[in-house]
Amino acid sequence: MDADLVEAARRLADFGFWLDSPFPLDAGDSRLFVALRDRPTLRHFDPVQVMYWETGEAGRGVPAELVRGTSLPYSHEFSWGKITLVDRLAVRNEFMTLGGMLVAVETAPDTTTVVFRSPGPVLRLGGHSQRADLVATDLGAFIGRMMVPIDFEPGMEQAISSADPMVRYCAFVAYEGQRFGLHPLLREEHPRHASIIVLESRRLERDDPYAWVAGERLLRRLGLREERVAS
Numbered sequence: 555m556d557a558d559l560v561e562a563a564r565r566l567a568d569f570g571f572w573l574d575s576p577f578p579l580d581a582g583d584s585r586l587f588v589a590l591r592d593r594p595t596l597r598h599f600d601p602v603q604v605m606y607w608e609t610g611e612a613g614r615g616v617p618a619e620l621v622r623g624t625s626l627p628y629s630h631e632f633s634w635g636k637i638t639l640v641d642r643l644a645v646r647n648e649f650m651t652l653g654g655m656l657v658a659v660e661t662a663p664d665t666t667t668v669v670f671r672s673p674g675p676v677l678r679l680g681g682h683s684q685r686a687d688l689v690a691t692d693l694g695a696f697i698g699r700m701m702v703p704i705d706f707e708p709g710m711e712q713a714i715s716s717a718d719p720m721v722r723y724c725a726f727v728a729y730e731g732q733r734f735g736l737h738p739l740l741r742e743e744h745p746r747h748a749s750i751i752v753l754e755s756r757r758l759e760r761d762d763p764y765a766w767v768a769g770e771r772l773l774r775r776l777g778l779r780e781e782r783v784a785s
Contacts, residue, residue: 562587577675613712647681653719674723724769
């Protein structure tokens with residue numbers, strides 16, 4: 555994380571946040587850098603609060619936040635769900651993630667620097683200073699579907715939360731591939747999205763077969779796996 559903090563300091567010199575994410579076009583870790591400052595720079599979006607999700611002791615998701623008053627240094631795993639940056643005017647920028655590790659340190663007397671690092675995607679969901687990434691809303695919808703069986707199947711949330719972020723990502727890609735396979739009209743309406751999912755499916759199955767198989771297993775446990783896919 556030391557290299558990430560050096561990179562964050564460089565990226566955040568004139569910005570309140572910076573997303574470095576290769577997904578969904580390439581492999582590699584995603585990093586979201588955030589600067590919480592005592593005084594707004596008025597040069598960019600100036601966040602004062604970061605909201606996200608952690609996994610609690612019982613394996614259940616719990617909301618968490620970072621502000622300038624948070625005790626530092628802080629290091630903890632973050633869980634799947636939404637990351638929200640809020641400025642002093644309650645304006646927001648939002649991201650979707652499948653989990654990873656975060657570090658927050660004081661890098662100047664008036665600045666807390668936060669680094670979210672994930673082996674899977676951190677995708678822009680939209681907001682004040684950014685457009686949504688192509689598959690971000692679909693990832694959000696998939697996360698919503700993952701939450702449905704949590705309410706009536708014991709141990710489901712713990713199973714989802716204990717899975718590696720890449721396993722959750724593989725489950726998402728497998729689900730999207732299934733969705734496009736079952737609905738040819740959907741492929742015609744969203745050809746670029748469908749193409750990305752096909753390429754990601756091939757890459758993940760080739761480069762990370764363990765995560766791919768585990769992702770499909772998780773999808774079945776969620777009740778979201780259709781065994782028959784149309785040609």
